Amino acid sequence: xxxxxxxxxDRQAMLAAMGVARFEDLLESVPEGLRLRGPLNLPQxxxxxxxxxxxxxxxxxxxxxxxxxxxxxxxxxxxxxxxAVKNLALRSEFITxxxxxxxxxxxxxxxxxxxxxxLVSELAGLDLANASLYDGATALVEAxxxxxxxxxxxxxxxxRRVLVAAQILPRWREVLxxxxxxxxxxxxxxxxxxxxxxxxxxxxxxxxxxxxAALVVQSPNVFGLMEDVAPLAQAAHQSGALLVQAFDxxxxxxxxxxxxxxxxxxxxxGQCLAQPLQYGGPYIGxxxxxxxxxxxxxxxxxxxxxxxEGARGFVLAFxxxxxxxxxxxxxxxxxxxxxxxxxxxxxHLALLGPVGLRxxxxxxxxxxxxxxxxAARLPGVTLLGVGERFREFALxxxxxxxxxxxxxxxxxxxxxxxxxxxxxxxxxxxVNDLQEEADLRRWLNAMAGALAKEGHHA
Amino acid sequence: MxxxxxxKSRPGAGSFTAATGxxxxxxxxxxxxxxxxxxxxxxxxxxxxxxVVRHYLGLSxxxxxxxxxFYPLGSCTMKYNPKINDALALLPGxxxxxxxxxxADAQGALRxxxxxxxxxxxxxxxDAVTLQPVAGAHGELTALFMIRAYHEARGHARRxxxxxxxxxxxxxxxxxxxxxxxxxxKSAPDGCMDLEALKAVLxxxxxxxxxxxxxxxxxxxxxxxxIIALVHQVGALCYMDGANLNALLGIVRPGDLGFDIMHINLxxxxxxxxxxxxxGAGPLVVKQRLAPFLPGPLPVRQGDAFGWASPGPQGIxxxxxxxxxxxxxxxxxxxxxxxxxxxxxxxxxxxxxxANYVRVGLQDVYRLGFAGxxxxxxxxxxxxxxxxxxxASHIAKRLLDFGMHxxxxxxxxxxxxxLMVEPTETESRxxxxxxxxxxxxxxxxxxxKNPLLDSAPNTTPVRxxxxxxxxxQPRLRWRPEPAGHxxxxx
Numbered sequence: 012x013x014x015x016x017x018x019x020x021d022r023q024a025m026l027a028a029m030g031v032a033r034f035e036d037l038l039e040s041v042p043e044g045l046r047l048r049g050p051l052n053l054p055q056x057x058x059x060x061x062x063x064x065x066x067x068x069x070x071x072x073x074x075x076x077x078x079x080x081x082x083x084x085x086x087x088x089x090x091x092x093x094x095a096v097k098n099l100a101l102r103s104e105f106i107t108x109x110x111x112x113x114x115x116x117x118x119x120x121x122x123x124x125x126x127x128x129x130l131v132s133e134l135a136g137l138d139l140a141n142a143s144l145y146d147g148a149t150a151l152v153e154a155x156x157x158x159x160x161x162x163x164x165x166x167x168x169x170x171r172r173v174l175v176a177a178q179i180l181p182r183w184r185e186v187l188x189x190x191x192x193x194x195x196x197x198x199x200x201x202x203x204x205x206x207x208x209x210x211x212x213x214x215x216x217x218x219x220x221x222x223x224a225a226l227v228v229q230s231p232n233v234f235g236l237m238e239d240v241a242p243l244a245q246a247a248h249q250s251g252a253l254l255v256q257a258f259d260x261x262x263x264x265x266x267x268x269x270x271x272x273x274x275x276x277x278x279x280x281g282q283c284l285a286q287p288l289q290y291g292g293p294y295i296g297x298x299x300x301x302x303x304x305x306x307x308x309x310x311x312x313x314x315x316x317x318x319x320e321g322a323r324g325f326v327l328a329f330x331x332x333x334x335x336x337x338x339x340x341x342x343x344x345x346x347x348x349x350x351x352x353x354x355x356x357x358x359h360l361a362l363l364g365p366v367g368l369r370x371x372x373x374x375x376x377x378x379x380x381x382x383x384x385x386a387a388r389l390p391g392v393t394l395l396g397v398g399e400r401f402r403e404f405a406l407x408x409x410x411x412x413x414x415x416x417x418x419x420x421x422x423x424x425x426x427x428x429x430x431x432x433x434x435x436x437x438x439x440x441x442v443n444d445l446q447e448e449a450d451l452r453r454w455l456n457a458m459a460g461a462l463a464k465e466g467h468h469a
Numbered sequence: 470m471x472x473x474x475x476x477k478s479r480p481g482a483g484s485f486t487a488a489t490g491x492x493x494x495x496x497x498x499x500x501x502x503x504x505x506x507x508x509x510x511x512x513x514x515x516x517x518x519x520x521v522v523r524h525y526l527g528l529s530x531x532x533x534x535x536x537x538x539f540y541p542l543g544s545c546t547m548k549y550n551p552k553i554n555d556a557l558a559l560l561p562g563x564x565x566x567x568x569x570x571x572x573a574d575a576q577g578a579l580r581x582x583x584x585x586x587x588x589x590x591x592x593x594x595x596d597a598v599t600l601q602p603v604a605g606a607h608g609e610l611t612a613l614f615m616i617r618a619y620h621e622a623r624g625h626a627r628r629x630x631x632x633x634x635x636x637x638x639x640x641x642x643x644x645x646x647x648x649x650x651x652x653x654x655k656s657a658p659d660g661c662m663d664l665e666a667l668k669a670v671l672x673x674x675x676x677x678x679x680x681x682x683x684x685x686x687x688x689x690x691x692x693x694x695x696i697i698a699l700v701h702q703v704g705a706l707c708y709m710d711g712a713n714l715n716a717l718l719g720i721v722r723p724g725d726l727g728f729d730i731m732h733i734n735l736x737x738x739x740x741x742x743x744x745x746x747x748x749g750a751g752p753l754v755v756k757q758r759l760a761p762f763l764p765g766p767l768p769v770r771q772g773d774a775f776g777w778a779s780p781g782p783q784g785i786x787x788x789x790x791x792x793x794x795x796x797x798x799x800x801x802x803x804x805x806x807x808x809x810x811x812x813x814x815x816x817x818x819x820x821x822x823x824a825n826y827v828r829v830g831l832q833d834v835y836r837l838g839f840a841g842x843x844x845x846x847x848x849x850x851x852x853x854x855x856x857x858x859x860x861a862s863h864i865a866k867r868l869l870d871f872g873m874h875x876x877x878x879x880x881x882x883x884x885x886x887x888l889m890v891e892p893t894e895t896e897s898r899x900x901x902x903x904x905x906x907x908x909x910x911x912x913x914x915x916x917x918k919n920p921l922l923d924s925a926p927n928t929t930p931v932r933x934x935x936x937x938x939x940x941x942q943p944r945l946r947w948r949p950e951p952a953g954h955x956x957x958x959x
């Protein structure tokens with residue numbers, strides 16, 4: 012039988028050692044009437060070879076993206092992941108270890124995650140970071156929950172409204188809505204009106220007030236535009252609210268970090284540093300905060316300490332915040348996180364170093380800036396917003412869906428259609444670091460051709 | 470301990486740069502932003518590729534892991550993780566799929582999700598499933614959102630959720646996050662639910678009752694059918710925490726018992742590797758009456774093809790940006806297909822045999838937490854050893870010297886000095902004999918007041934670590950030495 016180590020003879024000997032005649036005698040606590048009478052109705056089991064064949068067959072029924080022709084983004088990105096990262100992170104020693112509760116035999120994971128916390132806090136420009144959360148969207152939820160908890164801790168009990176910029180990723184917005192809907196009598200999620208490509212501090216007038224716990228912004232935002240976060244943070248702080256920023260960990264090498272802009276809490280989707288697309292997961296939520304807020308942090312924290320001989324080592328720290336100790340008073344319910352994904356991100360950042368990361372950011376910046384300029388010249392097409400962009404840009408494309416279909420037929424994933432609530436016929440286009448100028452030109456030509464078919468000629 | 474990667478950094482030593490390494494500008498002239506520029510360069514380490522590889526390879530060797538030796542962590546189901554599952558999850562046909570691609574381009578992935586969901590429903594005796602939650606606690610929380618939506622649809626959200634005092638910490642934490650009040654019921658002396666105590670708290674304001682079965686002491690709740698009936702009588706829903714499902718595979722189906730909703734930890738029962746703390750997957754299986762409240766989108770059959778469907782207007786919405794931890798779901802599906810009905814049943818049988826073999830091998834020296842025959846795990850109490858001056862934590866740390874991981878300690882909370890052992894079905898009698906011998910030797914050491922117990926662990930990469938200092942003098946990240954930096958602050 013696959014993966015079972017006892018032979019039938021072992022089994023008999025073990026039962027005999029227990030003084031039990033049959034396996035069923037061990038089920039004495041399970042009332043007989045509740046037991047299954049027959050076998051489960053499942054497909055016939057497969058040998059390893061047959062399993063390999065079946066799943067390879069399933070994989071072959073998919074159309075995986077070719078990086079050169081993939082302009083789909085919106086929170087999940089194609090990018091180069093160095094072979095050394097995969098080679099190391101996929102070792103048994105990392106993959107088949109449990110959560111590092113027994114610190115003395117878990118120093119590999121603990122030190123790696125300690126390094127991860129350092130790297131994330133450096134990128135965010137904040138004092139500390141946790142050991143990871145599920146994904147960017149749920150990290151944003153946790154940041155909002157933490158901001159509310161910080162306000163309660165400050166005795167600002169009346170601050171139960173959270174202002175959310177309209178320009179955040181639609182799926183993240185949806186996850187926020189799911190989590191706070193059950194709490195709607197206590198917490199109000201106040202989504203700012205859409206309409207402008209970026210959020211201006213002037214638009215906050217009439218929205219900020221002494222009932223606001225936090226302002227949530229994303230930069231780069233849903234249109235790929237960098238928000239000017241500093242004045243937003245200033246406005247939030249003046250009114251007594253915290254600023255929560257969703258950021259991009261690669262953009263942070265080039266652009267003002269959340270901490271530099273004045274954010275109190277920063278979250279990000281870290282997939283672009285750590286994982287292939289793999290149909291949406293496992294990804295990783297990065298979470299960083301100001302140092303004085305450590306007690307309200309969600310998730311695990313690794314801390315440095317010493318052993319009985321004075322040697323440095325690492326342990327799970329501040330566990331009294333966590334569910335296994337604090338139970339219903341815990342800062343979050345999170346237990347299992349995304350530690351292996353954090354391991355990937357750590358090794359990747361160590362390989363890139365400050366120069367490599369900056370160049371990777373610059374490579375994405377350059378491609379997006381160049382292609383956005385060129386795309387703006389396509390007939391009938393409008394480039395959304397002005398200012399700095401990172402990795403992505405949004406276009407208004409007349410007859411968008413038909414245009415997308417034409418490109419799809421040519422094997423080009425031209426971009427992500429944005430929901431109507433953000434504007435009509437919007438297409439979010441993402442570049443990646445595996446594309447060459449020729450690939451970007453092929454996209455431009457394909458777009459021009461598709462637009463022409465839809466009656467838009469140069 | 471090795472130096473931190475930051476301490477090994479040498480300016481200019483990085484090899485991953487555009488001129489020489491892994492970054493390309495694609496033939497374009499590099500550009501730099503004109504405004505909103507970063508002021509301070511992040512302190513990333515600079516090392517050549519070979520040194521980075523040595524650093525993390527070196528770190529990896531400091532971990533205990535399932536591929537190295539026994540991991541008897543109760544409640545964690547640290548079974549062997551088949552290699553074929555990893556290989557299949559890493560096929561480019563799965564890894565290079567963008568979550569926003571058309572369903573037509575992801576037919577194989579959708580088929581896998583649908584078939585996995587059908588398999589999980591059959592195993593659990595439930596009707597519908599969401600694969601979106603990425604961890605057990607995430608599944609619990611999703612379930613509580615659904616429970617609230619269900620009651621609200623019937624006019625009244627209700628106020629409280631009842632759990633036994635033996636519950637996993639994630640249960641009460643999730644209940645609070647979903648806006649419910651936790652009502653904890655004391656367990657009976659046998660470690661099971663106290664029916665009278667339960668009756669006393671159930672009323673029309675109870676939204677749900679959550680229980681782990683077999684419970685966290687490894688014992689099947691023999692009055693489970695009466696418990697479920699009591700809960701249903703007040704119109705509340707019954708939630709099963711599926712953390713211990715490994716014991717029930719092919720033997721009992723929670724849906725048949727009357728449970729309405731349950732999460733399954735695929736990183737426990739379905740062999741997805743733990744990764745040092747994640748990623749996992751915590752799908753939720755439900756009865757038909759809860760299906761309208763599932764988070765969407767849901768993978769579905771559409772004739773001969775597959776697609777995404779909305780659960781309808783009552784759906785609670787997304788709980789993850791995309792569809793969950795797809796990579797973990799591929800591994801779980803591979804496991805399910807490899808084992809089939811007979812294989813799964815054998816998993817449960819051998820998990821139960823192994824746990825009881827350990828019970829019988831140790832019960833004369835380590836007091837059992839509870840009498841009776843447990844299923845997949847057994848809880849001991851180190852109170853005999855405590856009288857000799859040694860706590861459960863001494864025994865746990867000493868076991869590390871034998872090359873094995875420690876059992877779960879101090880959980881469940883209802884057993885003093887708890888040592889909770891879950892061997893899983895993938896361990897052999899040979900390994901269990903070695904574990905039993907080690908535990909018996911440790912007991913003898915307690916009697917002999919062997920100093921190795923006080924100094925344990927003695928053979929690990931670091932010696933006993935000071936947890937208190939990590940909180941009293943917190944250092945949660947590296948900072949460059951010293952130049953006036955206050956190292957004591959975080």
